[in-house]
Amino acid sequence: MHQKRNKLYLLLFTACFAGYVWLFYNVSTSGTEKSSMEVCLIKNATNIPCPSCGTTRAVVSLVNGDFFEALFLNPFGYIVALIMLLAPIWIVFDLISKKNSLFIFYQKIEKFLVRPKLAILLIFLVLANWIWNISKGL
């Protein structure tokens, strides 16, 4: 239990850190030239955008205060931005107060998400977002 918690926290923290580095790189180059590096495996291989393509651009426009454009680019940007804001604070809070509230929350969310009715709805939302992404030509 304890080991699993630490593993999850390390993973989340690393992911958030990488996300912030990536965000900083993108914010600092977004104004200068329009050649943002693309990392998406699917898009590089097939030229078709994946459901989460455009998330970086969405988060960058969120940073610039362009909430409507972020929603238009990719609604996933809001979720990612929320996780990136909350996760590090929550992890530090947990480590200082020696609790595992984030781990318990994570396990609850995992159980919550796999309920069939909700899962089907979410899968449809992701598919709809994918179709929207393709039609937008991100």
Next chain:
Amino acid sequence: MDAQKVDMFIMSNGKFFEPHHIAQIRERLLLMDDNKWGMIQAAPMKDPQTALIISIFLGAYGIDRFYIGDTGLGVGKLLTCGGFAIWTIIDWFGIQKATREKNFEKLQQFLY
């Protein structure tokens, strides 16, 4: 439990677990009560090879993580284009181990 039964279980389900866990599983099964046999038999195990195939084709969407029951990590992988493609490639090599460990975790609920 009967040694013959346990060995049969190990033989037919050995591929679902890490080799170094097998000895521990066998030991616990031998100590276990007979009436849990049905539950152990019905425990849903995920096949590491299926997970690998899913990982190769749909790993960039995190479907492999959803398949083995790591919903939270699956969502993370989906939201970040397969973890900036790095995580996808790591999982091509690591998903089988992750599946076996997840199976062991599932079995542990019955063992202890």
